[in-house]
Each structure stands twice: as structure tokens, then as C-alpha cells.
């Protein structure tokens with residue numbers, strides 16, 4: 001007879017085999033504080049007083065004592081006869097009132113096929129390599145998370161205190177976001193032995209080949225975590241964080257007896273127990289802002305976004321090449337991201353397209369240093385970017401003409417005296433607003449105990465510990481901290497990068513019972529890219545100085561090269577950029593010579 005044990009979930013009955021039950025029971029059971037160990041031991045025993053069969057399950061309490069817990073068994077073979085009910089089963093991802101229903105065959109420990117649906121599958125517990133060393137779990141491998149992990153690696157630790165570090169990210173690659181624009185900006189000349197290529201039935205000239213090679217390759221600005229961490233002791237798990245269940249605020253951590261300071265459940269069902277948690281999940285573009293924006297506008301926040309935009313532009317470039325129809329791109333927002341995108345896309349399209357940038361404010365980059373703003377304005381004007389300032393986008397709709405998709409933007413003036421406008425475009429890029437991803441985690445039935453501000457960022461104290469949670473640090477776009485003047489620090493890589501240094505240090509201090517340091521942000525200045533050989537850089541240490549054009553571009557690239565995550569990667573990328581710039585110089589000399597020889 002098939003072995004069946006049933007866990008009654010709130011809404012439906014799910015059948016699980018003993019093997020999956022093994023895992024589903026790996027957490028606290030009953031209200032007596034006893035939990036089951038994973039994998040648990042169970043055996044069939046006979047109750048001496050009644051003579052009935054029982055399943056004895058080996059349970060361990062939070063204080064380390066253990067005992068067998070007896071579950072009665074049905075003496076008949078009738079499936080699903082209720083034999084034990086009413087105790088509270090606490091699963092880490094939700095509170096369940098579970099009722100166990102078993103048949104005789106359970107005791108024979110027969111093997112069955114788990115039949116819980118994926119989302120209800122019980123978690124597997126992550127096995128840390130060492131029993132005693134502190135367990136640090138870092139969520140998010142961006143500027144905050146990855147650099148914290150590397151900082152922890154670089155510090156000197158007493159042997160027994162050296163933490164085991166686990167980095168979790170949903171993506172396979174770390175992304176150096178400030179350089180995502182370079183994926184779009186072509187220009188590196190790649191000599192080819194042929195003068196034309198045939199692509200999808202169309203013939204493209206050498207000029208086409210020149211424009212399709214990007215200024216940077218994906219691997220340079222988005223290296224794989226596995227490669228970056230290969231020479232470190234940091235473990236990496238690629239998975240999506242689903243649920244947080246901290247318990248350090250309950251005061252059960254920090255004592256020698258505590259098991260963990262909380263758990264993190266990942267999408268795959270992996271459950272991580274930790275002693276220290278670092279929250280660095282970053283943020284993404286907030287798209288759901290006006291009717292049609294979520295459906296029709298493209299964000300520009302991840303590597304996938306950049307690659308998707310690149311591919312859309314290629315499609316439009318092909319259409320332009322074969323049919324001659326000009327390409328129209330509308331960019332919503334003229335903060336740093338909007339202006340950098342506008343400059344990059346306009347440079348790429350040249351006279352094949354029209355770029356419009358729309359901003360509700362009456363100026364571009366209102367918070368930027370004046371030198372950066374003026375440099376950007378000069379470049380946008382020289383590339384004929386149309387600025388529609390003082391407008392907000394009311395809606396985006398899609399229309400289709402005979403052979404292409406078009407979008408209609410309805411613009412409403414922010415001030416009186418201006419006319420509403422309707423724009424037709426091939427592509428809408430959205431750069432306004434962002435949403436911290438910490439607040440996007442799946443809600444638990446109990447409210448998440450973290451103090452989040454209205455934007456969904458965790459509020460921290462000066463040492464970057466989440467308020468009320470001595471074992472959780474938060475940094476980067478996931479966190480909210482005010483500077484000494486009371487201003488919330490901006491969600492920038494510069495802030496996250498500096499906070500990672502402090503988070504690493506403060507974890508060291510906390511684990512070694514030393515005083516923690518208050519974080520102080522040092523504004524080093526602001527940089528923006530404006531195309532393949534243009535940028536604006538305003539360093540904070542020389543008042544009023546702005547490096548523009550190729551000098552600004554080189555200064556920005558060197559600054560970012562220095563900030564790449566590891567020495568190995570820095571060297572590889574440095575060599576690659578040197579090679580590309582050598583090829584580019586040779587190509588431009590070759591072009592000049594050709595022009596002189598041909599007299600053009």
C-alpha cells in the first residue's frame with residue numbers, strides 16, 4: 001500500500017510522501033519549543049501502555065536537549081484517517097495550522113513521490129561549511145553587497161572568528177551600473193576583412209560594422225560572480241530572495257545559546273540560517289507611474305534592460321537602413337540617467353534619428369553641479385536632442401501602422417501658458433523614479449519586523465545597522481540614512497561603495513566585540529557620460545572645476561577602472577580598454593590617410 005501522510009494547509013489538502021515530510025518537519029513543531037532536525041530520524045515503535053503503533057520522531061529543542069516525540073498511527077489501512085491533529089506547526093515561510101493524517105504504511109517508511117506544489121515545497125536548509133564560525137549572509141551582490149563580501153575577505157580575523165560569507169543574488173553577474181550606457185555607445189572600430197555584411201537579407205556597409213561594436217563588452221562591466229569570487233572563500237548562490245524572517249529583535253540572538261539570528265528563504269526553497277545579515281538588494285526603475293508606462297516604456301536599470309534596448313535600437317537601425325524611415329526615441333526624465341541616455345542614443349543614431357527628452361522641471365539635472373549641467377546641455381544641443389522641459393507625461397499608448405509599432409505620448413504642461421503636446425515615437429525610455437527591491441519581497445503573514453521608510457528602504461543607525469536589529473546591516477539603495485545636515489543620502493553607487501567599506505569593518509568590529517564606527521559619507525564629486533568620447537566630471541575637492549570632452553571621458557573611465565571589484569578583473573579590463581583604444585587610434589589614422597589619398 002502506498003505510504004501517505006497528509007499536511008492540511010489552510011486552503012487545501014496536500015499529500016506528501018515521508019521523504020518530503022522529512023523536510024517539511026524540519027522546523028519547530030508543537031508549542032513545546034522542540035524542533036525536528038533535518039533529515040529527521042523516525043522509526044516505528046510500540047507504545048508499551050496501549051500496545052498501539054506509533055511513529056517516534058527525534059526532536060531537538062532550542063536549548064540543545066533532545067527527545068523522541070510520538071505520533072500515533074492508524075491501525076487500519078484506510079487512507080487519510082485522521083489520527084493526530086490540532087498542534088501548531090510553525091513553518092518559516094508562513095504560519096500553518098497543520099494536521100497530520102497518516103496510514104499504517106507510513107511506519108514502514110515506504111518511499112513515495114512528493115506531491116506538494118512547488119510553491120508549497122518545504123525548504124532545504126543551507127549547510128554552512130563550518131559549525132562554529134559566524135555565518136554572514138549577504139543579500140544582493142551589487143555595489144553594497146559584493147563590495148562588503150570582498151571587504152570582509154580582506155580583513156584579518158582570529159581563526160575562530162573568521163566568518164563564513166554567503167552572497168546571494170538573483171543574477172549570475174555583478175553589474176557596474178554607471179557604465180551600462182557604454183553597452184549602447186558604439187564606435188570601437190573593428191577592422192573586418194570584408195567591406196560589407198549580409199544580415200537578415202540586407203547588405204550593410206562598413207560604416208554599419210563600425211557602429212555596432214559597443215564601447216565596452218558585457219563581461220567588462222558585468223563579470224560573473226563565480227569568476228570574481230573564485231579566489232576567495234566567499235560562497236555564492238544564485239537565487240531570488242523571497243522571504244526574510246529575522247529574530248534578532250526578539251533578543252534570542254547575541255547569546256551563546258542562540259541558534260541563529262534569523263532565516264532567509266530563497267525562491268528555490270533553500271532556507272539560510274544566519275548569524276549576521278546584510279541587506280543590499282538595491283532598487284529598480286519604478287515603471288508603473290502613468291497609464292501605459294509599465295506596458296510600453298523600457299526601463300534602463302539592469303544589464304538585461306541595456307541589452308534589450310541595444311537590440312531594439314538595432315532593429316530600428318535595420319529598418320532605417322532598408323526603408324530610410326527616421327528613428328524616433330523619447331526619453332522620459334532629464335535627471336542624470338535621462339540625460340546620459342539622451343546623449344548616448346543621440347550620438348549613436350546621428351542623423352538617422354530624432355531624440356527627445358522630456359522633463360517636468362524646467363531644467364535638466366537640477367541637482368547636478370552647474371559645470372556638469374552646462375557641459376551636458378552643450379552636448380545635447382550639439383547632437384540636436386529636443387528638450388521638452390516643463391512637461392509631464394500623462395499617458396503612453398500603442399498604435400500600429402502597416403509595418404511597425406509606434407507609441408503615442410500625451411504631454412501635459414506643468415505650468416500654465418504652455419500647450420499640451422502629442423508625440424509619436426518608436427521607442428519610449430523611462431528613467432523617472434525608482435523602487436527599492438527590499439520592499440518587493442514576498443509579504444509574510446506576520447508583518448516584516450524591519451523599520452522601512454515610505455519608499456521601502458530600511459532605516460539604519462549611523463553604524464549602518466537596521467534600527468532595532470543588532471544583527472542586520474543595510475546599505476546602498478536598500479537603506480535610508482541621513483547625513484549630518486539631516487539630508488537623506490542619495491541612492492548612488494558612490495554611497496553604496498563607501499558604505500560597503502564601513503559595513504565590512506563594522507561586521508568585523510561587532511564579531512570581535514569592538515566598537516562600531518559611524519558612517520560618514522564623503523562626496524568625491526559627480527561624473528556623467530555623454531557619449532563615447534565625452535563626459536563631465538566635477539570633482540568635489542576643486543571648487544568649480546569641470547573636466548569635459550575627451551579629458552573628462554578618460555578621467556571617468558580611469559576612476560571606474562579603479563573601482564572595479566577585484567585586482568584580476570581590473571587588470572583584464574584595463575588591458576582590454578588599452579587594446580581597444582590602440583585599435584581605435586590606428587583606425588582613425590587609417591581613415592585620415594584614406595581620406596587624404598582619395599582626396600575626399
Ligand SMILES: Cc1cc2nc3c(=O)[nH]c(=O)nc-3n(C[C@H](O)[C@H](O)[C@H](O)COP(=O)(O)OP(=O)(O)OC[C@H]3O[C@@H](n4cnc5c(N)ncnc54)[C@H](O)[C@@H]3O)c2cc1C
Nearest residue numbers: 140142143144170177178240241282476477491492493494
Ligand atoms: C543606469 C544607471 C546608471 C547609474 N549611474 C550612476 C553613477 O554614475 N554614479 C553613481 O554613483 N550611481 C549611479 N547609479 C546608481 C547606482 O548604480 C546604485 O545606486 C547602486 O548600484 C546601488 O548599489 P546597491 O548595492 O544598493 O544595489 P545594486 O548595485 O543595484 O545591487 C543590488 C543587487 O541585488 C540583486 N537583487 C535584487 N533583488 C533581489 C532578490 N530579490 N533576490 C536576489 N537578488 C536580488 C540584484 O540582482 C543586484 O545585483 C546608476 C544606476 C543606474 C541604473
